[in-house]
Amino acid sequence: MIVLFLQLVEMSKKEVVTNASLYEVFSHSMKGLDRNRLISWVEEYSPIRIKTKNNGHFEKLTWSASHVKNAKENGKDSFNVTSASNSLWYHFEPATTVAVKSSAIDQAVKKLVTEIAKLGHENHIELDKVVRDLLADELHLKTLVTASIEEQNTEKFDTWAIAHDVKVKEDNRIQGQKAEARKARAKAA
Numbered sequence: 001m002i003v004l005f006l007q008l009v010e011m012s013k014k015e016v017v018t019n020a021s022l023y024e025v026f027s028h029s030m031k032g033l034d035r036n037r038l039i040s041w042v043e044e045y046s047p048i049r050i051k052t053k054n055n056g057h058f059e060k061l062t063w064s065a066s067h068v069k070n071a072k073e074n075g076k077d078s079f080n081v082t083s084a085s086n087s088l089w090y091h092f093e094p095a096t097t098v099a100v101k102s103s104a105i106d107q108a109v110k111k112l113v114t115e116i117a118k119l120g121h122e123n124h125i126e127l128d129k130v131v132r133d134l135l136a137d138e139l140h141l142k143t144l145v146t147a148s149i150e151e152q153n154t155e156k157f158d159t160w161a162i163a164h165d166v167k168v169k170e171d172n173r174i175q176g177q178k179a180e181a182r183k184a185r186a187k188a189a
Contacts, residue, residue, distance in 0.1 A: 127152075
């Protein structure tokens with residue numbers, strides 16, 4: 001792949017995305033982890049983007065103009081052959097972080113508020129203590145406490161709390177029965 005990268009560096013965008021050698025590499029029937037590592041490795045160190053079908057099979061090659069732009073802005077080559085050769089594709093572990101949209105952040109905050117409310121209920125702890133223990137940032141304390149209290153007062157939360165309390169009682173009952181059965185077996189032995 002490094003030799004291929006060195007050849008691709010000299011080619012135009014059109015020549016790269018129509019390169020027969022690249023098509024041959026990605027049309028190969030490799031599966032799973034190897035395919036994902038190779039694709040991630042190529043996309044990390046070059047502007048080449050590999051499009052696959054829903055079943056994971058190769059579909060086509062495209063070109064990432066944003067990769068080229070970012071490389072230029074950072075004073076790097078769009079084909080980072082040096083880094084690629086220091087990180088062989090079959091050992092490559094791609095970064096797993098992705099940009100988060102603001103709606104996803106709103107959903108994450110809502111989930112956090114719900115989990116804080118549940119934690120307070122499960123452990124019979126005041127919500128401000130739960131938040132203080134979880135977060136060192138006092139700036140958002142009142143907002144999170146207020147939102148968690150509001151969450152505890154929703155019908156959806158009440159439904160969850162009732163089901164949770166029933167489950168806890170059932171789990172405790174089952175654990176008690178198991179303990180009694182162990183005691184009975186120990187006496188019988």
